[in-house]
Amino acid sequence: MKKMILILLGMLFLPTLALAEDAPISEMAFVLNTFSFLIMGILVMWMAAGFGMLEAGLVRSKNTATICLKNISLFGIAGILFYLFGYNLMYAGVDGGFIGSFGFWSADDAAALTGDFSGGYAASSDWFFQMVFCGAACSVVSGCVAERIKLWGFLAFCVILTGFIYPIQGSWGWGGGWLSEMGFADYAGSTIVHSVGGWAALTGAIILGARKGKYSKDGRVNPLPGSNIPLATLGTFILWMGWYGFNGGSVLALGDAASAIEMSNVIANTNMAACGGMIASMIMVQIMYKKVDVTMGLNGALAGLVSITAGPATPSLGSAVLIGAVGGILVVLAVPFFDKLRIDDVVGALSVHLVCGIWGTMAVPITDPDASFVTQFIGVAATGAFVVITSSMAWFALKYTIGIRVSDEEEMLGCDATEIGMEAYPDFQRVSIGGSSGLSGYATSPVARVSSKKVLN
């Protein structure tokens, strides 16, 4: 009796002890851990809408409806595949290895329902939280390969990515696999989510090839400006908001004061990195091009967010600003770099998620003494190699079966007309954004574009 009272008192008054291995987890801690997974998971789900709006704003209006459908349906696919294969491949019986096990996931809360709260949280709340991360990795891909990929080819790739590629590499660092045993530190997924999406997008963009008209034979890069900047801004705001849940929820607990403090630091740092990335990219663009660029500012904020994601708990606010600012500068340099390589990334996803995902992962040891640069590099490289190889296999397999690229004529008409038979904005008269063929000679000055009076197609 006395011992139990002491345990009880310890649990209430000495929180760090309360979660020590021998002490029981209280029911309230169980409830709060669960509620945190649910609320933070809902915020991460909301990022799917953020990606959708960002991409819908950055493609040309003839492809807008298609990118909308892709973004919402990939989230539907992620849910089903993560249930059928993903969760168990990522978390069931990894045991220091390279892959979990096959099998549908199902909730098991038997212990908690009989009063043993040592599991820490409701099973489905954890499943939900992990599933929305899987969806986020997939959302990275859609923007990069937009405007020339076939709908069903893309969705087939989503099945492979969310059901197999993402969870298998995820098992290494988060499922108790070999990378986690090495001490690889990736708090909320700069590598495991963002660079994975980035590598998959990179292989897709290379195998698909660039959009018609993007790169002239004389080496010129033709901007194909996004059709709806407020939507892109909304998407960025949504992503910024959702990222509080993405990183904050990755504390994986809210049952004691230490977790609540960590969650607070993580959320504050996440915000500061976004601030740093946005302001740094705006200043950088102003210096380099003598004029700010709204999409660069938006991508700068996202770059800051990706950069802090691998280690949001250890920096001070000031360090978080700097980590994000480096991301913001990297994105400004990376966008023309990929264009130089003639890798056509419609929304800048490679610059944001791949480049800054790598930067963020490598930056962890700067503020976290438990992390090492060598291990971080091994994690980045191994994940990259795995995703590049498996994604390439998937893209090629799809290319030579159901096909992944629309025909030139379909691309000229726009995927909305040919893939889904529905325009995004049917009521509005469009300006010509090309010559009579629509395939080349894109006007680059906004004023020139507006003064053109031809109607597309």
Add this chain to the structure above:
Amino acid sequence: MKKMILILLGMLFLPTLALAEDAPISEMAFVLNTFSFLIMGILVMWMAAGFGMLEAGLVRSKNTATICLKNISLFGIAGILFYLFGYNLMYAGVDGGFIGSFGFWSADDAAALTGDFSGGYAASSDWFFQMVFCGAACSVVSGCVAERIKLWGFLAFCVILTGFIYPIQGSWGWGGGWLSEMGFADYAGSTIVHSVGGWAALTGAIILGARKGKYSKDGRVNPLPGSNIPLATLGTFILWMGWYGFNGGSVLALGDAASAIEMSNVIANTNMAACGGMIASMIMVQIMYKKVDVTMGLNGALAGLVSITAGPATPSLGSAVLIGAVGGILVVLAVPFFDKLRIDDVVGALSVHLVCGIWGTMAVPITDPDASFVTQFIGVAATGAFVVITSSMAWFALKYTIGIRVSDEEEMLGCDATEIGMEAYPDFQRVSIGGSSGLSGYATSPVARVSSKKVLN
């Protein structure tokens, strides 16, 4: 003393006992129950924005500003009417009967403020949570009857629906009325919210009649495509997000582990049903029409969400996918069905909320052994009969007093110009989407529509 310690220990370690009738509800449980109502209620409020954006995207641009105003002002009306009449008609003194009592609602937290937490939650948190559901039922109506209804006539109907029709039928199943005593199972409102909105919309659509130009005399159905697909997509994402709160909050508790587990299962199932509905409808449309349709995909996700709403706690994830998938297929069949009946539903609200609301309610006994098909059918039928009769009376009363339908000329010009004197997108040149009269001969091919160079009006 010893006994109190035992109670205390029991409360902490035996949660299911802790909420048994004899045990006190702890203050932390009270706080968490309350916070759950608030946060989940905020998510449900957000669905009002989701309906607004969905409908703004699916009407033609000449009616967009009007539908925006309707959606936000109906939520304002719902708040006031649910305070003045609704809450007490739904929850005060129903006692197994057919209606509560009249009277303004006011919060009473006297017991809790003196340390008696047996009420379970703060009064206003419950009021808020119930009010946003009332708003949701009303939001279902606006999309269906859009583009030809008078603003003030519509708002007057909202007063009747949110102040009287919704709460009276709600008292039957949720307020302790006759349906709940029979064992009618409607967890979060497939019938009580969605089909109620659907029946009210159905009577409105029939009494108003179809939009000019929708149905030709030769029996042809002319698509009048929505003007802004990204907005419709955003609306669907918002609704999907808000639905986690709609169903998750309907656990009505978060004060113990059992509630947290149930909430987690509900939210995971809600997500899976949306996935199932969306993917099933996309596949179905691809098979039937050889091309996917983005609005069908969006409505498929919503169909899945409505379908799971009556019983989201009992299915496994796999069953939830299937329940949603049936909803997604039903919506693909129901849209042409209503068109065949020449019932003009602008956004597919009847197919989503009425048809799938019925399906979802009837599907509960499949996974919930405590529910019976007969009782479910009685609930569906009685609710339908009550809402059809009372809504018809309301629509007719309004028709012969302040009027509900705009004139043909106003309809041709668009409600934005005639009802609210403000365009939704005044800066953009519109393509003609009809002949010179704007009333007939709508082009159906996207390419044809775009190539048209005439400016509307």
Add this chain to the structure above:
Amino acid sequence: MKKMILILLGMLFLPTLALAEDAPISEMAFVLNTFSFLIMGILVMWMAAGFGMLEAGLVRSKNTATICLKNISLFGIAGILFYLFGYNLMYAGVDGGFIGSFGFWSADDAAALTGDFSGGYAASSDWFFQMVFCGAACSVVSGCVAERIKLWGFLAFCVILTGFIYPIQGSWGWGGGWLSEMGFADYAGSTIVHSVGGWAALTGAIILGARKGKYSKDGRVNPLPGSNIPLATLGTFILWMGWYGFNGGSVLALGDAASAIEMSNVIANTNMAACGGMIASMIMVQIMYKKVDVTMGLNGALAGLVSITAGPATPSLGSAVLIGAVGGILVVLAVPFFDKLRIDDVVGALSVHLVCGIWGTMAVPITDPDASFVTQFIGVAATGAFVVITSSMAWFALKYTIGIRVSDEEEMLGCDATEIGMEAYPDFQRVSIGGSSGLSGYATSPVARVSSKKVLN
């Protein structure tokens, strides 16, 4: 031992005692206070997106991309400046005085990590919550001065406002300064946030001058209609949603039943005031102009929200409706009033945030017996005087250094083309909304505007 058990029991069963000064704050209360700050703070951050969408919808399309960039980058600036200067100027060592201290902020959770929870919440959660309020004050300004202000001049003003003006006046009422010692009551910031933004915007609008073409020499006021009403509606919905966090989080606690009850009342009242403001403004506009106006309805809802913000805890639901309704009526009267003074406020920010901020602050004593009209007036006047003086100094300093107003030609072409070299909607053909110069003779009838076939610039 016995004493500790009694404390423990007291803590669990006598919540109001548990937070009395002598009793320890429990760890669960610490966690819940922290989580409330985080979740409600995330909702307030979301208001930045709401302001962004509202303003993007209410400017003309040639300035849309610029206003988007301003709204997201001002939030980035607010984060950095509130870290560098703001928080400590507002909260560190104010001691009944007029200003805090200089110095970067950093989190200190040492006590809580050793089991002393008397601090009440994690330091970063409080910082985050206060920072988003700072961002909100700044968001008020951007809409008012839109369409003619230089990007970098505006952002420089944001630095001054968020780093110095806002936090210094904030220290008076919220940081333990002289106003709080007098008993000034401003629960969530009708004065400290909204009127501060309003005064700063007022000085900016006067010093900048009106947009070209807004006021004719013959005294006529020319409406320059917003370009995207659904975006403005979305922004209003977002603000409405975020306001639950703005006011609800301002309870500053969730660790006991009393706080949870207060939060519930605050959120319910916040909603009712929005309802009252929206419906009152719609009825008022219908009576005055014989036709509703969607932007007036939106601003009416926001007016109700601002009006309740100074005292959302004490009114009944009915009183909250009335307080909001007065705000909704004030906004309908204030908009033409400012136009009469030829103060050009693009989005109605002065009418909403300044006028209703004052009204809401003065209305507190009506329902809160602890507040006095004299003290409220002193708070309103002192804050107004301080912000008008400091803002004017800032605007003038910027005017005569880096410049704040774009040239007439840039204004005619639109800030998107000249300030950021990117259009918001490049694919769509625009109607002329002016004569050949684009500077005068704006068409006022929607029908006339649409029938115009000239393409702007």
